[in-house]
Amino acid sequence: MSYDAISLTKSLIQCPSVTPSDAGCLDILTKALTDAGFQCREINRGETKNLWAKIGASQPSILFCGHVDVVPAGSAPWKFPPFEPTESEGYLYGRGAQDMKTSDAAFTAAACRFVLEYPNFNGSISFLITSDEEGDGRDGTKFALEALMKTEEAPMCCIVGEPSCSVKLGDTIKNGRRGSLNGKLILKGIQGHVAYPEKVKNPIHMVGPLISRLSSEVWDEGFGPFPPTSFQISNIHAGTGAVNVVPPVCEITFNIRYNPAHTAKSLEEKIESICRGLGLDYSVAWQESAEPFFAQGTFLTSRLSKAITAVTGIEPVLSTSGGTSDGRFVKNWCPDIVEFGPTNDRIHKIDERVELSQISDLAEIYYQTLRNIFLDQTHE
Ligand SMILES: [Zn+2]
Known part of the structure; x- marks a missing residue:
């Protein structure tokens, strides 16, 4: 045959x-x-x-x-x-x-x-x-x-x-x-009327320092033949649609393509420690899609x-x-x-x-x- x-x-x-x-x-x-x-x-x-x-x-x-x-x-x-x-x-x-x-x-x-x-x-x-x-x-x-x-x-x-x-x-x-890790981060604020800033906490305003911190982070210099680990935000969503309302939350979804210098767990801990370091009130849902x-x-x-x-x-x-x-x-x-x-x-x-x-x-x-x-x- x-x-x-x-x-x-x-x-x-x-x-x-x-x-x-x-x-x-x-x-x-x-x-x-x-x-x-x-x-x-x-x-x-x-x-x-x-x-x-x-x-x-x-x-x-x-x-x-x-x-x-x-x-x-x-x-x-x-x-x-x-x-x-x-x-x-x-x-x-x-x-x-x-x-x-x-x-x-x-x-x-x-x-x-x-x-x-x-x-x-x-x-x-x-x-x-x-x-x-x-x-x-x-x-x-x-x-x-x-x-x-x-x-x-x-x-x-x-x-x-x-x-x-x-x-x-x-x-x-x-x-x-490379590995792939997805995160959905929810920044929590306090909703209210834009005219009363002392009564609200605007989650959109917290996004600036967080994004600049995460996007400038050097995760590593590469690993063997792997390129450096890369962090990318894919979606940001906030707002009620009204011009006079501070929204209660801001949602950010992101993906990290990472090399074997990291594990999903080590990256999760690092990102959460950055959030805590900025004094944010947040929750995050992780989806480890590939090691x-x-x-x-x-x-x-x-x-x-x-x-x-x-x-x-x-x-x-x-x-x-x-x-x-x-x-x-x-x-x-x-x-x-x-x-x-x-x-x-x-x-x-x-x-x-x-x-x-x-x-x-x-x-x-x-x-x-x-x-x-x-x-x-x-x-x-
Ligand atoms: Zn195939």
């Missing part, structure tokens, strides 16, 4: 798997992996499906994390129907082509090829593929990992197949992501980089830019974690597409990475 990454990608795009539906994608992957000897089981909750597949039991071990769900096609017209994979001028069009059915198919093809060629390899390869990454993720990777951590040995390293490259396949490995991660060690990056250069001739750069991914959950179990997948110029857009050559090259890169992990012991 041959495992062709391009035809597997097409089969996955054919499934209209808008979050949290997998629309049959996991059955397709289960079939391919089972045929190659993987043990597969689903860890499902609610409408979300999560596939766990594994072969081998010893070390070294690698986990591939992926998602088969996609964002909706949207209302704007597409050049080709979004769930009918179509080849045109060297590209494969379809929703999920970059984010991230190509990676799911390429890693599946690579792993099946590897275990058929080397049935007695020492080590283990596992997959965790969810149908809830583009949504709130509550029942997806986070939930499945919590179940798996109780019984499964932690893998040595993990590739998340998110589209990491910016211009050419191979140009970027993401070896970390940062940073790949620990070079075991995986050295082997993946070598494979990338062998296939594409490109020396990948290591980057920590971009938003959040399911890597934020995996790092608690497996700290040597990177993201590597195709280019990301069309993700979530209309006419999402991937270069056909990237699909087969990505499968070759993943395959050679497996060889570098399991067969070539000369890296240390």
Whole structure:
């Protein structure tokens, strides 16, 4: 049996798997992996499906994390129907082509090829593929990992197949992501008539010193390859609409993108201490949307980089830019974690597409990475 990454990608795009539906994608992957000897089981909750597949039991071990769900096609017209994979001028069009059915198919093809060629390899390869990454993720990777951590040995390293490259396949490995913390701060004053300043306390007037303090704060000078932590206010709301009323409260919402020099808790304490220092009467609701991660060690990056250069001739750069991914959950179990997948110029857009050559090259890169992990012991 041959495992062709391009035809597997097409089969996955054919499934209209808008979050949290997998629309049959996991059955397709289960079939391919089972045929190659993987043990597969689903860890499902609610409408979300999560596939766990594994072969081998010893070390070294690698986990591939992926998602088969996609964002909706949207209302704007597409050049080709979004769930009918179509080849045109060297590209494969379809929703999920970059984010991230190509990676799911390429890693599946690579792993099946590897275990058929080397049935007695020492080590283990596992997959965790969810149908809830583009949504709130509550029942997806986070939930499945919590179940798996109780019984499964932690893998040595993990590739998340998110589209990491910016211009050419191979140009970027993401070896970390910043954390994200949201806060909704309510400054409390005393409402009253503007003509009686002695009887009111204007919360809008307290905003000035607070904003100047928070926006000029130097949180850090950066951390390794991470840029400095950044604080941004996204909304300020106050006022009753009347010109002669001092409002009772002023609400400020903000976000902090932070590097591993901080934790959400340390930032929360710092901001609350600034508020207290200014003598403010306030309350704040925190929403910790993602913790940062940073790949620990070079075991995986050295082997993946070598494979990338062998296939594409490109020396990948290591980057920590971009938003959040399911890597934020995996790092608690497996700290040597990177993201590597195709280019990301069309993700979530209309006419999402991937270069056909990237699909087969990505499968070759993943395959050679497996060889570098399991067969070539000369890296240390
Ligand atoms: Zn994605």
